[in-house]
Amino acid sequence: MYLDLLLSALGQGVIYAPMALGVFVAFRILNTPDLTIDGSFVFGMTVCAAVTVAGHPIPAIFAGVLAGSAAGLMTGALQTVFGVNPILSGILTLTGLYTVNYMVLGGQSNLYLQSWEPNAAGALVPVGSQTIYKMMATVMGKSQSAALLLSLLITFLAAAILIVFFKTRPGMAVRATGDNEEMVRSSSINADAARIGGIMIANALVALSGAILCQQQRYADLGSGSGMLVVGLASVIIGQALFRQSSVTLGIISAVAGSIIYRLILQVAYQIDMPSHMVKLLSALIVTIALILPQAKDKLAIMRLRHGGERSQSR
Amino acid sequence: MSVQLSIQHLSKCFEPNTPNRRVALDDLSLDVERGEFITILGSNGAGKSTLFNAILGKFLPDKGRIILDGDDITYWKDYKRAAHIGCLYQNPQWGTAPNMTIEENLALAYTRHASKSFFAVNRRDSAYFRELLATLGLGLENRMKTPMGMLSGGQRQAASLLMATIAKPKLLLLDEHTAALDPVTSRQVLKITAQIIAQNNLTALMITHDLHQAVSFGNRTIMLDAGRLVLDIGADERAGMTPRRLADLFAAKAKHLLSDRSLLSV
């Protein structure tokens, strides 16, 4: 039973890990809050769903990722070319995406990955669309471990590509832009291009999570993106707390680990009968506590110092 | 000798048509020969930094032309000019990326000349960076994997200097780059500056408020006041120049007195 719990957390964690990586790129590497994330998660999901239903499960994943990077391009262009405040840029794209996602799903708010086909008697019956998870299960036999393995593989690939990318020149330009944009501007690198590229990568990763989740659960839902940003932040923060990393590579690894641990925390919470609507409050709490903690520590230290000072004076 | 940088009738007025109207550059012209190292004096608000910002393309001038090595760069985008111009500011934090290592910072600055390699940091370039860092005499060659943010202000400024010059720029702009350092470190960084400029035969402009520095470094000294060039002292004239005489000359030329900071250092 504990093994089940662990495996289930692992399975969920690796599906959401690319999303956590996207949040890591936006918030930690680029140092810029990006609110597009909730929207690009759903965008990846809806585009993937539409292409999957049309019968192309593997291109569907890539289409979802491309959709996410397009959303990133929009936010990035607003921020740099048009000088719109980063938070507002994200909100504008996010809001616009809601309509786009609705249209991609064919004017409805959810879509099952199935098509209607005539059976022997000539009646139309729903037939589940082919997904990468089904394909993997056919190859491996066991569907549960196949699903886990496939998600693991995808996350591993995404993380590896990201790690390598940040060691190349374009990757370093993105990192430097987040670290000291003024410096990049006074070097010969196009800081705007680096920033747009970084935002596109972040949202492509987020959309990847949306895409694989959609194929794994076999339906797409417009509401599934809300609160994603906070979940991603929680994962990044948990990972950071555990690894205390300084390098980008360790940061990427710890974001993946954070995503898995976050799901483990949720599983444990469910075990002690936490109702599912508490999930968002829990993630918000984790992030809030993580944000408050360092300052609370400082305040406490100052209070102790003061306290000690008074005592020595009174002596 | 040929002209490396030519500033022609450059004017810039900030907030025109308002009560805050300020003429920062007033029909300023200046020719800089290749390999020349000019020190620039002028009181606060004289337009020294504005001149640099115009050369760097931070804003478009109202009037005038900027020619660098034969190219009219007046309307070039800032990052495009940056490929040819190195610059350093007073604040050591401005020139470097604090969370990236010394090695990565240098690799970034070296981008245009780097060896072809998949990863930005490669062995051949790193060996070259190590050599360069060793010439600073600060022991930084053994700390190449240290994040830039962990260095002291002076170390960081010395490293920034390497970054600004590693791509062999056509022009080096130094805006009071040692003003935030303690006197000993400041002297050390200045020594390194002169050394790098001489070794690479760079064309450089250095803003300073220190009259000693102004006459002891470089081979020509100019003074700005109210956006105009009020004094231009070439090599011959500078030979017998003392900081005191320089201050007198300036007071005679300029409407204002030298800034307090400069007077203090006489």
Ligand SMILES: Nc1ncnc2c1ncn2[C@@H]1O[C@H](COP(=O)(O)OP(=O)(O)OP(=O)(O)O)[C@@H](O)[C@H]1O
């Ligand atoms: N971006 C700007 N917007 C408005 N006014 C500006 C701007 N930059 C400079 N100025 C004004 O232009 C004038 C010249 O400023 P500048 O910074 O060039 O002086 P400076 O010679 O570098 O002085 P300091 O020795 O104090 O550094 C000042 O009156 C300043 O207020």
Ligand SMILES: [Mg+2]
């Ligand atoms: Mg200035």
